Amino acid sequence: MSAEPAPLxxxxxxxxxDGARLAPREIGALVAGVASGALSDAQVGAFAMAAFLNGLDRDETVALTAAMTASGVRLDWPDVDGPVLDKHSTGGIGDAVSLLVAPAVAACGGVVPMIAGRGLGHTGGTLDKLDAIPGYVTGPNLDVFVRTVRSAGCAIVGQTAEIAPADRRLYAIRDVTATVESIPLITASILSKKLAAGLSSLVLDVKTGSGAFMATTKRAEALARSLVEVAAGAGLPAVALLTDMDEPLACVAGNALETRHAIEILAGRRSDARLMEVTLALGAEMLLLGGLAPDAASARSALEAAFASGAAAERFALMVAALGGPGDIVERPATHLAAAPIVRAVTPERDGVVSGVDARALGLAVVALGGGRTGADDAIDHAVGLAELAGVGEEVGAARPLATVHARDEADAERAAAAVRAAYRLAASGEPVRRPPLIQERIA
Incomplete structure (x- = not known):
């Protein structure tokens, strides 16, 4: 009997x-074509748009996740000394949590093989931040990735050629075809990489607010539940936290700027309350799922000790060196990270208190400076971005700018300054301002 022909x-x-349902075999055939190159970019984009507009049900999403996971190798960690843990963020502005939480959890006994992504749309990407470190290889071969995880306890890299290659291609095409926000496609993309990494558990940071892909709480909660349920169906214990992205998470946005900011925090030379609060919350969930702490308070204390003692910084330095970066990145980040030639303060048109921020507009301002992509193959200027961003509730004026722009030339700086002013809403000085809770919900 001849084999059934592959569907066109x-x-x-x-x-x-047309809104009909695809069977697992049919989804598998599409994913095989994505991975092999048999499907053109136009066909992959058309499938992504069809899925975006008409959705995929839970069974289709599970099938898509499984097919993308199976499109490459699946790692195994039989002899590592500790649970294999990871976290994933759905993306935002000023989100450098990965650079902090991976080495901190490693210092607490976890093993963190973190497969991260590049910027999508207006959001920054962890790999783009790490690419700002000279010599750091975000796309190592599988042997180097595994060796780094074993020696440093953590490694933050992109998908190797062997891990979920179908997702790697689909991810890039989604970025330039306005299909990023599809809940089923996001779910399958995130989980296929994490399942291929051989995790024992996963913590998810699902952003909501103006700077998130899921701007409304309802959409963010739907994504979080999709991720947790599909992960559970695949045998991967997962917890999701809904966190606020109605303003940047950190006071900086831009690749080298965020990397240096994270390093300064690791080294104990700087603090950032909002960034650290999310880092500790996610890290505590990782330790709890991994059985490395008896309760949330103990998990948080262990992470705080890892930062205070320098153990987290040591793990970060080991990871950077093992992946080709400079051995003294923690001691001398300014020596290695690129700086923009133009730095300009952005003062508000009037004094007041920040009552709101369009975080997405700030992310787009970074992209316009050259710090993000408008095409899949665009080069990034790692030096540019925004720093000293004022947060909601802060008094601003001549003495306290809204931000500082780091730009390649004066014209770019002027355009970015105008975008920053337009992104901020001010109330009269002294007027009470409501700030939404940073961590809004836990979904398990």
């Missing part, structure tokens, strides 16, 4: 375009 990809795209 254009017919499968038509099925989803």
């Amino acid at each position: 990809p254009q017919e499968l795209i038509r099925v989803k375009r």
Whole structure:
């Protein structure tokens, strides 16, 4: 008996375009074509748009996740000394949590093989931040990745060629086809990489607010539940936290700026309350899922001790050196990280208190400076961005700017300054301002 012929990809795209359901075999055929290159970029984009507009049900999402996981190798960690843990953020502005939480959890006994992503749309990407470190290889071969995890306890890298190659291609095409926000596609993208990494558990940071892809709490909660439920269906214990992205998480936005900011925090030379609060909350969930702490208070204390003692900084330095970066990055970040030639303060048009921020507009301002991509293959200027960003509730005026712009030239600086002013809403000085809770919900 002859084998059943493979379905034509254009017919499968038509099925989803018309709102019908795809069977697991049909989804598997599409994913195989994505991974092999048999599907053109136009066909992959068409499938992504059809899925975005008509959705994928839970079974289709599980099938897509499984097919993308199976498109490459699946790692195993039989002899590591500790639970294999990870976290993933859905993306935002000023979110350098990965650079802090991975080495801190490693210092507490976890093993963290973190497969991270690049910036999508208006958001920053962890790999773009690490690319700002000279010599750091965000795309190592599998042997180097595994060796770094074993020696440093953590490694933050992109997808190697062997891990979920179908997702790697689909991820890049989603970024430039306005299909980033699809809950099923996000779910399958995140979980396929995490399942391929051989995790024992996963913590998810799902952002909500103006700077998030899921701007409304309802959409963010739907994504969080999708991630937790599909992960559970795949045998991966997971917890999700809904966190606020109605303003930047840190006071900086931009690749080298955020990397240096994280290093200064690791070294104990700087603090950032909002960034650290999310870092500690996510890290505590990781330790709890991994059985490395008996309760949340103990987990948080262990992480705080890892930062205070320098153990987290030591793990970060080991990771950077093992992946090709300078051995003294923690001691001398300014020596190694690029700086923009133009730095300009952005003062508000009037004094007042910050009552709101369009975080997405700030992210787009960074992209316009050259710190993000408008095309899949665009080069990034790691030096540019925004620093000293004022937070909600802060008094601003001539003595306290809204931000400082780090730009390549004066024209870029002027455009960014105008974008920053437009992104901020001010109330009269002394007027009470409401700030939403930073951590809004826990979903398990």
